Amino acid sequence: MGKYFLKRLGMALLTILLVACVTFLLMNAVPGSPWLSEKTPSETTLAALNAKYGLDQPVPVQLMKYLQNLLHGDFGVSLKMQKNRAVSSIIIEMFPISAKVGALALLWAVLVGVPLGCLAAFKRGKLTDSILRVVCTVGISMPSFVVASALLVVFAGGMATFKFFPTIFDASLGWRSYVLPCFSLGFYPMCYTARQTRSAMLDSLNQEYIKTARAKGLKNKKIIFKHALRNALIPVITYLGPQVAFTLCGGFVVESVFSIPGLGRYMVQSIQNRDYPVIMGTTIFIASFIILMNLVVDILYKVADPRISLTKGGE
């Protein structure tokens, strides 16, 4: 167990390093210097600026320096969007907002998705099952901007009769402004979770131990909750691990649609503004978060299901 943990941790750190390097090199390969958009500075100013930000050194040196700074929690400073503000402080400011919306979205996705999946599995082949399957397949076929804008049109002003929710996120308005973003952010995970739960539940209902449980004369309730559901939840957890990280860091699209001042929207804006330190900082932050979440899920896995052999790589 300890050895496995160490191995996975090493792998995760290696991945983060890889992402950091790729990010840095990609951003470095982009032609044009960050000073281009301003009034063309004189040669000497340019040289001084380059020297100040270390841009006059060879790329490997710059990379090493950047990685070193990363280790100290220094993501560099924003060049354009919020001039000279440290990227880490931007992340610290934005992340809680994204995390709150994301957590609420995932909460409803799981709380609704898992029971729906179970329901579909029990009513297999019946009308309920068919309806749920159609809804979920439609759900995973709709990009989040479709869901978000459809909700906006219907519930926030498109039709005059329904104007329940504000179109633009405003934390001071309380729960109302959370409803639409959370719903649209959680819709895809909800449908996906329901689908996964359904198929995992069917799998697990076909297992021998369920037959044994039935033969023992256990009550249906006990069979379902104690035996079937527990095992069915494992693949669901696999999916949810990375999804948690992703959703917490904000749906890029949903945050843009509802103007939520979160990390996802900020990253999209930084991409549109070509503010490279911000792009790099947010990417590395979100990527590390996702990778570490994956690690946590893998470890939890082992705790949840001792059957899974951890030493064997792959499938």
Added chain:
Amino acid sequence: MTVAEEKKMKRCPVSLQPDIESLLTDLTEDDFSPASKQEKDDFIQDRQSVSYWKDAWRRLKKNIVAMVALGVIIFLFLFAFVGPLVVPYGYEQFNSGAENLFPYHYTLEDQKRLDEEIAARSDSGTVDVAELIEQAKAEAEAKGEKFTKKDEAVLRAQAKVAAKKASDNAEEVDPEALRKELGIKKHIFGYSRAELERKAEGEKVFPHIFGTDMYGRDILVRVMFGARVSMSVGVFAALLVLVIGALYGSISGYCGGRVDAVMQRIVELIYAVPEMLVVLLIATAMKPILTEYVNSGGGGPIKSFVSVLGPNLISLFIAFGMLYWVTMSRIIRGQVLQLKQQEYVTAARALGASGGRIIRRHLLPNCIGQIVVTTCLQIPSAIFLESFLSYLGVGVSAPLPSLGSMATDALSGMYTYTYRLIIPAIVLSIMILAFNLFGDGLRDALDPKLKK
């Protein structure tokens, strides 16, 4: 008692041997004539060998949902690739005078009636200022008072206020309400006024079936081209994933040992990378790099290829080539690991076949079902990603429309021109849904073991 009769008597009662004697009495002379062609065919039909694909097709045909999805996919292909030939507008053609058309129109007579009605309503109440002043002057003179400049100015100001109020009133006349009052009905398809006039003169005018956008571009054509872009991206990305994944997976699985271990570590590494983020990153970084490359002068086939596709599409493909093949390679590796234990692989090896030949001739064809299913399910995910990137503005480059970027463009006038958002969104969702459903059906058909 003869010998024969004696034999008959001895027959065991539970014997399963057919009683030939009695059978013979039932047979006629005709029964021994050669079988007709029809009979032969019927006989063969019963035990005709069914190939893998025929069997899969038979199973797929039974799956109504998958067949409907296939129909939708074929329809969308026709829509995207044949449609633009039918519609006489270009995706970048600005139809002046036809801006902001709704996907419906009012007939010319109705429009005239409406204009007259509005004019009539706003006319009432406005009086000519000069006339008013003349009147006041005359009145003042009659009373023996002097009509000063100041009085005139006051009158003018009053008239102006009144006129403004009247025009405000005219603006307040809601055309929608007025149309309802007059009983004017909407007719499907959008026509601009000029087009309606041309049509009235007997010219054939193609309608803007889905209306037009703020520059007067026909939305139907743009949706067609957007669908074309989406589907091409989906198919090519899936093929790319297929080639890289199949190659990588089969080599890793076939070689085994240390090669496999190293290759699998790489796969694990890539697996842990958050794809969406890196795709976003690659798309962002590649755009200026490739744009500069294209603009750097000189020719060459690669350069023209890049400039035709546009930098964003290329970066999308690069992202797919770098990251998305991982799942495919894992699936194929798993299959190859199983298959390479089979006797026919040993036999081929004993005959001196090279590794490449075994992979090509024996291993890959035997996991074709898995490959086809995974490829097919890759298409919707690529379309999904493309629309996502285009929505965020780092997808398909500007002149070429994409369903995602059309949706972004529509956001500004979302409440007034809802159809501009809804139409691309619906087409996109239907497309992804159809590919998803068809892929599911294909999986059930090709891999009955997986069927749930």
